[in-house]
Amino acid sequence: MKPQLANRVQTLTPSTTLAITAKAKELKEQGIDVIGLGAGEPDYNTPQNILDAALKSMNEGHTKYTPAGGLPALKKAIIDKLERDQQITYQASEILIGIGAKHVLYTLFQVLLNENDEVIIPIPYWVSYPEQVKLAGGVPVYIEGTAEQQYKITAKQIKEAITDKTRAIILNSPSNPTGMLYTKNELQEIADVCKEANIWIVSDEIYEKLIYGDAQHISIAQLSDDAKERTIIINGVSKSHSMTGWRIGYAAGNKELITAMTDLASHSTSNPVTTSQYAAIEAYNGPQDTVEEMRAAFESRLEIIFPKLASIPGFKVLKPQGAFYLLPDVSEAAKNTGYDSVDAFVEALLTEANVAVIPGSGFGAPSTIRLSYATSLDLLEAAVARIDTFVRSKWQEGLL
Incomplete structure (x- = not known):
């Protein structure tokens, strides 16, 4: 059949x-x-201390369901990490833990987009961005960041691409596949355009720990109260702690969006893998050498x-x-x-x-x-x- x-x-x-x-x-x-x-x-x-923490959690009987949005202890570890690294303060109600950053992004678009809502995506892009937008009924709108622009898009390009259907823009810094970072000034100009147009910023920061030379990672959410309010940070332990197979990612942002994402997760995944969450707690709280x-x-x-x-x-x-x-x-x-x-x-x-x-x-x-x-x-x-x-x-x- x-x-x-x-x-x-x-x-x-x-x-x-x-x-x-x-x-x-x-x-x-x-x-x-x-x-x-x-x-x-x-x-x-994966570093040995993280492996040990995972085994310890299993031996202690932590093998049951957890809250749909993740363990409170892991949310606390993420909050501490964001305060330590980005100097941004979040509450537990503004954090969602999911099954890898990819699924967190998927969940975000499912709760954010209605049919034919537009999402601005810079070219070159990570392969799953357009597909996830389309799966949520949205329409990818592409802006090319040329080699002359170091594969980054400008605030001017974004402003010209915004329509009354634009709902969000995706930023990935450092980028997959280009490895390029946006500077503080570039991010500020983009934040100003997004504020003027009243659109969301999806900031994929999964490679933030892999920075070279004099480059510096800056989250657009750091720049102002408004930027923080309209930004959803997507991150996780996959790249930073070599934990790709553990499938732990998170979103940090607007409380109403996070609540909706948590509700959706409760009907789709029940909860992130329990053992992986305990491993991620050690990843964020343990030694970073x-x-x-x-x-x-x-x-x-x-x-x-x-x-x-x-x-x-x-x-x-x-x-x-x-x-x-x-x-x-x-x-x-x-x-x-x-x-x-x-x-x-x-x-x-x-x-x-x-x-x-x-x-x-x-x-x-x-x-x-x-x-x-x-x-x-x-x-x-x-x-x-x-x-x-x-x-x-x-x-x-x-x-x-």
Whole structure:
């Protein structure tokens, strides 16, 4: 029997990240030495103190339901973290804990959007933003942040895109896939436009602990009382504490929105995983030295890999300020090696050079590819060397 699928899922775009990952896995299972640079997670295990806290919680019998919006002790740990890191004060009623930041975002859009409400999304974007907006009946409105703008959008662009249907804007700083951060002045200009238009700000800050050089993470909610009131911070322990599989994220913001999100969660997920919540309490309250250790390792890899990648013919790449991704424009490389699209170039990299990267088409930037440096330096250097050899061997005569 052929199912009649709901309209809401028939418009979804399959994840290019998962498709490439699946193809790379298939090749590895055939014994082919594929190097995967598609990972969206740290290559470190969860720190031992967090593992110990999780085991302790289970041994003490903390294996039952918790409140739908999360354990009070974890909310307190998050409140303390936001006060400590962002100097913003929240109440427990303004915090929702969910099953990873992705599901928290999903829940937010479900309670925030009505049919045909518009949400402004910067390009390049994380792959799930448009799909989640569409699943909530909303309409993604795209604004391109060009390479000349460091892949960031401006307050002027936002103002021109706002209509009477605009409900919110999504900001992701540091960004997946670009690694770029918004400065305090840029955020202030954006906050002023949002205040004037009376729209919500969804601030995805999941990579806030992975910052490099002189860059500084600033939450737009820090800037003023008004900015805080209209901002919903989305964050979690996945990237900062290498806890992707534990699935703990949170939202901090307007009490009425958080209450509605909690009510929805009570009918959809019951509660975040109990053991994971106790692990997250330790992540926020315990020692933070492993967070810095991981950040420093990523920065060291970036410093070594960036110049090597930038020297590949036809690759144009900006140096990221955070996260663990590089987003080179490879349109020239694809063209001069005989491919009619970057997607075809990516497919050839996988099948011929045995390097898996993510095509930028999945992020709204079809001239680019995304590479993750959340893997060992040896593998990174080997992968970049393979890409370089691949490009130079296929480069059309007279163009190199």
